[in-house]
Amino acid sequence: MPIWMLITVSSAFLQNIRSVLQKHLKTALSTTGATFVRFAFGVPFALLYLFVYTKYSGRALPDLNQAFVFWVVVAALTQIAGQFLLVYLFAFRNFAVGTAYSRTEPAQAAIFAFVVFAETITATTLIAICVTVLGVMLISVARTTFSIRSLITSSISRTALIGLGSGAFFGIAAVGYRGASLSLANGMPEPDFILQASVTLAAAILFQTIIMGIWIAMREPQQFGAILRAWKPALATGFTGATASFGWFMAMTLQHAAVVKALAQVEMLFNFASSVLIFKEKINRLEIVGCGLIVCGVLILVVG
Numbered sequence: 001m002p003i004w005m006l007i008t009v010s011s012a013f014l015q016n017i018r019s020v021l022q023k024h025l026k027t028a029l030s031t032t033g034a035t036f037v038r039f040a041f042g043v044p045f046a047l048l049y050l051f052v053y054t055k056y057s058g059r060a061l062p063d064l065n066q067a068f069v070f071w072v073v074v075a076a077l078t079q080i081a082g083q084f085l086l087v088y089l090f091a092f093r094n095f096a097v098g099t100a101y102s103r104t105e106p107a108q109a110a111i112f113a114f115v116v117f118a119e120t121i122t123a124t125t126l127i128a129i130c131v132t133v134l135g136v137m138l139i140s141v142a143r144t145t146f147s148i149r150s151l152i153t154s155s156i157s158r159t160a161l162i163g164l165g166s167g168a169f170f171g172i173a174a175v176g177y178r179g180a181s182l183s184l185a186n187g188m189p190e191p192d193f194i195l196q197a198s199v200t201l202a203a204a205i206l207f208q209t210i211i212m213g214i215w216i217a218m219r220e221p222q223q224f225g226a227i228l229r230a231w232k233p234a235l236a237t238g239f240t241g242a243t244a245s246f247g248w249f250m251a252m253t254l255q256h257a258a259v260v261k262a263l264a265q266v267e268m269l270f271n272f273a274s275s276v277l278i279f280k281e282k283i284n285r286l287e288i289v290g291c292g293l294i295v296c297g298v299l300i301l302v303v304g
Contacts, residue, residue, distance in 0.1 A: 002254075003254070004250070004251040004255045005263060005302065007250050008248070008260050008263045008264055008266075011243075011246075011247030011251065012244075012263075012265075012270060014240045014243050015240070016267050016271055018240040018241045018244060021237040022034050022037075022038065024233055025234065025237060028229070030223055032212070032216060033220065033223035036216055036227070037238060038237055039209045039212060039238075040212075040227075040238065041235050041237060041238025041241075043202075043205055043238070045238060045239050045242040045243065046198070046202045046205045047202055049242075054195070057194075059192060061195075062184045062187045062196070062199060063187035064184075064199075064203070065184075065186060065187060067180075067186075068203075071179040071183065072180045072204050074173075074176045075173045075174075075175075075176030075179075076173075076204045076207045076208045078172040079170065079208070080212065081169045082167070082169030085166035085169065089102070089162055089163060102163040102164070102166040102167045103133060103136040104133055104164065104167040104171075105167040105171045105174070105261055106129045106133055106259075106261040106262040106265070107129055107171075108164075108171035109170075109171035109174045109257045109261055110129060110256070110258035111171070112171050112172055113178075116175065116179070117179065121256055128262055129259070129297070130297075131297035131300060133297075135265065135268075135289075135290045135291065135292070135293030135294040135297060136265050136268055136294065139286075139287050139290035139291070171258075171261075174252065174257035174258070175257045177200060177204065177249055177252055178253065180200050181196040181200045181252065182253065184196045193253040196253050197249035197253050201245055204245075205242065248264070259301065262297060262301060266294065268290070268294055269291060272287065
C-alpha cells in the first residue's frame with residue numbers, strides 16, 4: 001500500500017478522535033471557542049514537528065515564496081468558512097440534507113484542482129470518488145425521514161446550497177494546501193514531503209489562530225477564560241488536530257487532494273465502529289449500505 005494511503009487512514013483515525021474531543025468541549029465552550037482550540041492548542045505541536053524534523057534531518061527551512069503565502073491564506077480562510085457553514089447548518093431542522101451535500105468535498109476538490117492546476121485523475125479514481133461520496137451522503141440522511149429521492153429533489157433547497165457551499169470551501173482548502181506545499185519545492189534542492197507539509201501546517205495553523213483569536217476577542221472575549229479552564233481536553237484536541245492535519249498535508253503533497261479526501265471518508269467507518277463497539281448503538285440498513293459503498297470506493301482506490 002502506498003505511503004500516502006497509510007498516512008491518510010491514520011489521519012482519518014486521529015480526526016475521529018479530535019471530533020469526539022471537540023464534542024466534549026462543546027459542553028463548556030461555544031462553537032467558536034471549541035473550533036478555536038483546534039487551532040490554538042495545535043500550534044505548539046505544529047512547531048514541535050517542524051523543529052524536530054529540521055533538527056534531526058539536517059534540512060534547512062525552504063524560502064516562503066509568494067505562491068506559498070497566497071495558497072496558505074486562501075486555504076486557511078476557506079477552511080474556516082467551510083467549518084462556519086457546516087456549523088450554521090445545525091440551525092435548520094432539515095440540516096441532514098445540507099450535511100450530506102457538504103460531503104461532496106472530494107468531488108468538488110477534483111473540479112477545483114482541474115480548473116486551477118489542470119490536474120487530471122483517472123476514470124477509475126473518479127468512480128471511486130463518486131462511490132465514496134454517495135456512501136457518505138447516504139449515511140448523512142440515514143436516520144432522518146429523507147429518502148434518496150428527496151435528497152436529489154431537494155438539491156436546490158437552502159440547506160442543500162449551504163451544504164454545497166461548505167463542501168466547496170473545504171474542497172478549495174484541500175487544493176490550496178496542496179498548492180502551498182508543492183510550491184515550497186521550487187526553492188529546495190530536492191522535494192521533501194515531510195518538510196513541505198510541516199512548514200505548511202505551521203504557517204496555516206498560526207494564521208488561523210491569529211484570525212480566530214481576533215474574532216473571539218471582538219465577539220466572545222469571555223471564551224478565553226472558559227478555554228483556559230478546559231485546557232486539558234483542549235490540549236488533547238490540539239494534539240490530535242495538528243497531528244491529523246500534518247498527515248493530511250503530507251498525503252496531499254504526495255497525491256491529488258481529491259483522491260486523499262476520498263480515501264479520508266474511512267473516518268465514517270471509524271465513527272460507526274465507535275458507535276457500535278463503545279456506545280452499543282445500532283445502525284440501520286441505509287447506514288450499512290453507506291458503509292459498504294465507502295469500503296467499495298476505498299477498495300477501488302487501492303486496487304486502481
